[in-house]
Amino acid sequence: MNLRILSLLLLLLATGLPAASTATDFEPVPRIAAAAVAALDLGQGGQATVDPNLRLARCAQPLQAEVTAAATVKVSCASAGWRVFVPVVAANTRTVLVLARAVQAGQAVSADDLASISRQTAGAAQALLVTPEQAIGRIARRHLQAGSLLAHNDLHAQQLVRRGQNVELLTRRGSVEIRVAARALRDGALGDSVAVENLSTRRTVTGTVQADGTVMVR
Numbered sequence: 001m002n003l004r005i006l007s008l009l010l011l012l013l014a015t016g017l018p019a020a021s022t023a024t025d026f027e028p029v030p031r032i033a034a035a036a037v038a039a040l041d042l043g044q045g046g047q048a049t050v051d052p053n054l055r056l057a058r059c060a061q062p063l064q065a066e067v068t069a070a071a072t073v074k075v076s077c078a079s080a081g082w083r084v085f086v087p088v089v090a091a092n093t094r095t096v097l098v099l100a101r102a103v104q105a106g107q108a109v110s111a112d113d114l115a116s117i118s119r120q121t122a123g124a125a126q127a128l129l130v131t132p133e134q135a136i137g138r139i140a141r142r143h144l145q146a147g148s149l150l151a152h153n154d155l156h157a158q159q160l161v162r163r164g165q166n167v168e169l170l171t172r173r174g175s176v177e178i179r180v181a182a183r184a185l186r187d188g189a190l191g192d193s194v195a196v197e198n199l200s201t202r203r204t205v206t207g208t209v210q211a212d213g214t215v216m217v218r
Contacts, residue, residue: 027056027077031063036073036086039065048073049087056082093118097129097150103140108158111136119149127151157189160213168214169196169207182215 033048040046059077066074068085076083100115114132129135129150138155148154161167161184169182181199188194188209196215197204207215 025058027058027063027080029054032056032075032084032086035063035065035075036088039067039073039075040071040088046088049089050084054084056080056084095119095130097132097135099144099146099148099150102146103144105140105142107140109135109138109140109155114150127153129155157192159187159189160211161188161192161194161209161215163187166199167196169198169205170210170214170216172216172218179214184215188215 029050029052032054033050036048036050037046056077057080060079061077064076064078066076068074071088073086073088074083075086095116096119098115098117099113101113103109103113111132114135116132129152134152135150135155137158139158141154141156144150144154163184163186165184167182167184169180171178171180182196182205183199185195185197185204190209190211192209193206194209194215195204195206205217207217210216
């Protein structure tokens, strides 16, 4: 018998491996990945990183999966005597806003500028806008290209009051409404608190910017 072949047979006998193997003798890599993802109980799914060239003996029983770290799962097979550590990341898919067309810096976003798509957002989920109401009427901080995902820091609220601008100062006492002329001492968007100077008394008061640009003092 050829010495090389004899040496190979002895090696196979010593390691307990069969002399011939087929693809069906190995544990399917997708099954290992699925066990790892299931162990983390990711409601919206996840992605496991497993070497596609991994060759482990097929397991005759259900795979065991144990979370060993925040994003690592130990997948093992007691009957075959192997274990492997699999990194898993969340693949959160949600509906987010994108721009249907380019928006220039300083331009207010309209409903026609927006579209919704489903996207895997991972760690960026909290930063992204998800409803049109979060974007419509807000102002682009910079030029935004068509197709861009919209994040909170891409837009700012429209300034209804500008520093130095003459505004109406509104006060209500029951059914009585008093309006006087005032001057804004700072910029303000809807709902912002701004300081204004009453032009009649020269007193400075703080009020809340209303949708029509008036400043209400309560």
